[in-house]
Amino acid sequence: MASLGGSSSSSTEYIVRVPKNTSKKYSIMAFNSGDKVNCSSWTQARMERDMSNRRMYGVEETEEGAAGSEFGKKQREEARRKKFGIVTREFKVEDQPWILKVNGKAGKRFKGTKKGGITENASYYIFTQCPDGAFEAFPVNGWYNFVPQAKHRTLTAEEAEEEWGRRNKVVNHFSIMLQRRLREQERGPDDDDEEGEKGGKKKKKKGGRGGDLRIHDLEDDLELSSDESDSSGGEDGDSKPKKKEGDVKGKVKKKKKKKRGSDSEANEDSDDGDFEGLEVDYMSDESSSEEEVGEEKAKSNKEAVPKGIDEASESEEESEEEKQNEEEGKEEEEEEEGKKTPVQTKKKRDSSGESDTSEDSDIDGEAASALFMKRTPPKRGGGRGSGGSSRTGSRPGTPSIDSASTSNTLRAAASKLEQGKRQVVGGSSESPAAKRLKMESSSTAVTTQSPAPSGKSTPQPPSGKSTPSSSDVQLTEEAVRRYLIRKPMTTKDLLKKFQTKRTGLSSEQTVNVLAQILKRLNPERKNVNDKMHFYLTE
Amino acid sequence: MSEKGEVDLTGAKQNTGVWLVKVPKYLSQQWAKASGRGEVGKLRIGKNQGKAEVEFTLNEDLTMIDSLGDKPSGVQAPRDHPFTMQTVGGQTLAVFTETQSGKEQISLEGLVVQRAECRPAVSENYMKLKRLQIEELSKPVRLSQQLEKAVTTNYKPVANHSYNLEYDRKKKEEGKRARVDKQQVLDMLFSAFEKHQYYNIKDLVDITKQPVSYLKEILRDIGIYNVKGTHKNTWELKPEYRHYQGGEEEEKETDD
Numbered sequence: 085m086a087s088l089g090g091s092s093s094s095s096t097e098y099i100v101r102v103p104k105n106t107s108k109k110y111s112i113m114a115f116n117s118g119d120k121v122n123c124s125s126w127t128q129a130r131m132e133r134d135m136s137n138r139r140m141y142g143v144e145e146t147e148e149g150a151a152g153s154e155f156g157k158k159q160r161e162e163a164r165r166k167k168f169g170i171v172t173r174e175f176k177v178e179d180q181p182w183i184l185k186v187n188g189k190a191g192k193r194f195k196g197t198k199k200g201g202i203t204e205n206a207s208y209y210i211f212t213q214c215p216d217g218a219f220e221a222f223p224v225n226g227w228y229n230f231v232p233q234a235k236h237r238t239l240t241a242e243e244a245e246e247e248w249g250r251r252n253k254v255v256n257h258f259s260i261m262l263q264r265r266l267r268e269q270e271r272g273p274d275d276d277d278e279e280g281e282k283g284g285k286k287k288k289k290k291g292g293r294g295g296d297l298r299i300h301d302l303e304d305d306l307e308l309s310s311d312e313s314d315s316s317g318g319e320d321g322d323s324k325p326k327k328k329e330g331d332v333k334g335k336v337k338k339k340k341k342k343k344r345g346s347d348s349e350a351n352e353d354s355d356d357g358d359f360e361g362l363e364v365d366y367m368s369d370e371s372s373s374e375e376e377v378g379e380e381k382a383k384s385n386k387e388a389v390p391k392g393i394d395e396a397s398e399s400e401e402e403s404e405e406e407k408q409n410e411e412e413g414k415e416e417e418e419e420e421e422g423k424k425t426p427v428q429t430k431k432k433r434d435s436s437g438e439s440d441t442s443e444d445s446d447i448d449g450e451a452a453s454a455l456f457m458k459r460t461p462p463k464r465g466g467g468r469g470s471g472g473s474s475r476t477g478s479r480p481g482t483p484s485i486d487s488a489s490t491s492n493t494l495r496a497a498a499s500k501l502e503q504g505k506r507q508v509v510g511g512s513s514e515s516p517a518a519k520r521l522k523m524e525s526s527s528t529a530v531t532t533q534s535p536a537p538s539g540k541s542t543p544q545p546p547s548g549k550s551t552p553s554s555s556d557v558q559l560t561e562e563a564v565r566r567y568l569i570r571k572p573m574t575t576k577d578l579l580k581k582f583q584t585k586r587t588g589l590s591s592e593q594t595v596n597v598l599a600q601i602l603k604r605l606n607p608e609r610k611n612v613n614d615k616m617h618f619y620l621t622e
Numbered sequence: 623m624s625e626k627g628e629v630d631l632t633g634a635k636q637n638t639g640v641w642l643v644k645v646p647k648y649l650s651q652q653w654a655k656a657s658g659r660g661e662v663g664k665l666r667i668g669k670n671q672g673k674a675e676v677e678f679t680l681n682e683d684l685t686m687i688d689s690l691g692d693k694p695s696g697v698q699a700p701r702d703h704p705f706t707m708q709t710v711g712g713q714t715l716a717v718f719t720e721t722q723s724g725k726e727q728i729s730l731e732g733l734v735v736q737r738a739e740c741r742p743a744v745s746e747n748y749m750k751l752k753r754l755q756i757e758e759l760s761k762p763v764r765l766s767q768q769l770e771k772a773v774t775t776n777y778k779p780v781a782n783h784s785y786n787l788e789y790d791r792k793k794k795e796e797g798k799r800a801r802v803d804k805q806q807v808l809d810m811l812f813s814a815f816e817k818h819q820y821y822n823i824k825d826l827v828d829i830t831k832q833p834v835s836y837l838k839e840i841l842r843d844i845g846i847y848n849v850k851g852t853h854k855n856t857w858e859l860k861p862e863y864r865h866y867q868g869g870e871e872e873e874k875e876t877d878d
Contacts, residue, residue: 095668100678102653102660108719110731112642115714123634123716123733131718131728132627156825157818184629207650210717211641211665212732219665221643223650 099218100211110210111226113184113196119232126186134181134195182228193235196228237261559587559594564601565620572610572619575602629718630729638732640717643705644739648751652684652699676705678740687751697750702743710737799833807832807840812863819864820848820856 115121165172182196202208208224239247239260247260254260559582567573567581575598582594589597607618645653653662663680685699715734721727742748810830814821826841827834841847845857858864 095666095670095675098665098667099661100663100665102656102662104656104660107723108721110717110719112734113716113718113730115716117712117714119714121714123631123714123730124637126631126634129629129631129730130627131629156822206647207645209643209645209650210731210734211643212638221645221653221662224642 098213100221101214101218102209102221102223106222108222109225110222111228112208112224114199114227114229115194116231121230128188129184129186131182131184133177134183135177137180138175178226182230184230193233194230195233196230199227199229202227237264239264559589559597559601561601561604564598565605568605568607568618568620572612572617574615574617578618627728630727632729633732634716634730636732639735640732641736641738642710642715642734643737646740646742648687648699648755649680649703649740649742652680652687655684656681674707676707676738678703678705687754697754698747699751700742700745700748702745703740704743706739706741708737708739710734799827799831801832801836804840807837808844811840811844812859815845815859815863820858822856826857 179198181198182194184194184196186192186194202224208227209221210224211219211221214220243264247254563582564578567578573581578598579594582589582598584591584594587594602618605620607620610617610619656662661681662684663678666675666677666679668675668677680699680701680703682701685701687697687699717731717734719729719731721729807830811826814826814829821829823834823838823841827837830837832840841857844863845859848856848858
């Protein structure tokens with residue numbers, strides 16, 4: 085050590101040594117100056133590594149040997165993880181944080197986390213002065229930042245969120261932690277019994293609060309401390325000082341709890357309401373009572389509709405129908421009576437719409453609304469629908485036929501009305517007649533059809549069919565003679581002249597009568613175009 | 623002897639003050655080369671017009687820088703290093719040590735009273751040193767090199783791989799698995815099942831060295847085969863043979 089003198093500078097030299105064989109490893113323990121840590125005030129300190137992270141790296145052994153274990157399971161697990169490329173970082177003890185406890189159990193606690201990267205680009209050395217005046221430099225191995233650990237209870241994140249939402253309502257903030265403690269203690273004995281109820285945790289919380297609620301509501305006198313000591317096992321020390329504040333706290337708690345209760349109730353109410361707007365599958369059994377009525381109706385609708393359905397075209401209509409019915413069923417649950425009519429009109433539209441098109445249904449709806457009130461039309465509609473479907477088997481409601489059927493629609497509507505009137509009076513014999521009517525009209529309009537050519541009888545009054553009616557054309561000898569004089573005709577032509585509709589005779593009768601007439605007349609025959617023509621000369 | 627975890631607070635009580643100095647990497651490397659007692663240089667602390675000046679001078683013999691590679695670097699480490707003094711404020715720094723060998727004692731050495739940074743005095747030497755460092759760092763880690771001849775030493779065609787030969791020899795030596803007495807096999811099985819509950823058939827064959835069909839016969843007597851569940855296709859003992867609680871040796875019934 086040499087000291088050099090200088091005019092305005094004085095310096096001393098010291099030798100710097102870097103000891104080689106030191107067994108000690110130096111580390112830095114860094115405290116935040118705000119924590120006001122005074123190391124000299126420490127009487128006693130304990131420090132150990134925090135091993136709580138070990139299980140993340142180590143294998144979680146469920147069973148070692150004997151029951152439940154498999155031969156070679158470890159190796160297999162290891163191989164599997166390698167295959168998937170899972171690389172587990174080794175658990176290095178030197179990198180684990182420190183737990184420092186100062187002044188025993190009641191003192192402070194610190195957690196020191198290692199700061200990384202201090203030895204990467206530069207080295208830190210600790211210079212200490214030795215008794216002989218030289219400096220010794222030791223390299224720093226690690227840097228740990230120590231932070232004080234809170235000893236008081238804190239809320240978890242979820243709890244904190246809840247309390248934050250309630251911050252304007254809660255007057256007494258001290259009781260928040262109190263409640264939490266009580267709940268924990270209540271839960272303590274409960275947990276032993278019901279271990280697997282993790283899903284019910286929240287319920288328990290609520291139930292716990294509800295339980296608290298009940299206890300405190302029933303207890304009119306403010307014997308809260310006694311309750312607390314009952315529920316909170318061994319907290320006798322706390323209950324005594326609490327008794328003093330118990331009065332004030334109790335009242336406030338009651339208010340708060342009532343509010344909480346109302347809150348929870350409100351929540352439950354709104355929970356129920358959440359399901360209102362949902363669309364429920366009809367076939368499910370779990371419908372609420374409110375929706376049952378609507379459901380039944382919808383179901384009945386659904387059942388009635390498939391009877392006469394022409395699948396291809398009507399599926400869309402059906403689904404639309406259902407949805408409409410659904411919504412109706414839900415919203416207008418009270419108006420049962422009034423609902424039936426619109427529903428039924430819709431149904432009617434559906435069934436009739438099969439045979440013709442939707443246009444038909446419109447007219448039907450208008451024309452027959454009065455009739456529908458009597459409820460006879462549904463059955464009829466069903467029956468007719470089925471009949472219509474058999475007839476329209478060859479015509480799956482393609483739009484090309486629309487134009488043709490428009491002419492039908494009016495006639496059909498008219499015939500239906502007629503039918504309706506007639507049904508009031510007559511029996512079921514009318515329906516085939518009406519059918520025939522319809523068929524005839526359609527046969528004239530749509531030539532692509534293969535209509536029943538047999539339909540030729542004239543519309544008959546209910547009285548009788550046998551006698552020829554006083555209509556335009558009569559199948560008499562005179563008439564036949566007139567025709568045959570004018571020009572030669574085949575039998576077919578003659579038949580055409582005397583249509584069943586106009587003569588009122590059935591086709592067979594017409595043929596017989598015509599045959600008789602021809603026998604009597606004995607007209608001359610001529611072959612024109614390979615067809616036998618009759619003619620008369622007068 | 624103090625127990626593990628107990629911190630020796632003598633340094634804190636004495637309020638030992640230390641300096642925390644940040645030293646450049648090359649300097650610490652040179653210091654590592656020090657011989658003897660570990661003297662590395664001199665530290666001059668002076669007061670110049672009120673300001674404290676600290677300077678460290680590196681010993682002569684430690685100025686030779688070794689460079690990577692064959693040629694000598696010809697670069698010398700700078701010798702003068704003024705210290706930049708800094709305050710400790712904002713943090714309370716304490717120094718603790720752990721003794722590694724056996725005892726594992728933690729002791730608090732002292733508190734940091736002064737922080738400093740060791741800076742090299744800018745000189746020609748330093749610039750050269752820096753250049754050398756940069757050159758070394760800028761070398762790519764991987765190098766592409768063109769080969770003149772194709773590499774033929776890796777995969778040579780072999781009549782039969784040595785590994786295969788060994789395997790065949792081992793197989794021949796072992797021979798076919800011979801059936802031993804059923805009783806013996808049962809004993810082997812029971813001792814195996816004492817260790818683990820579930821076994822793969824292959825593992826059992828390995829353990830017992832019996833032919834598979836024979837082993838399966840025996841297993842069908844005393845064990846059951848798990849198809850579903852967590853233990854995919856494993857054999858385990860029948861419940862009446864099991865006794866896993868406690869794991870003691872039990873006389874298990876064997877019916878022949």
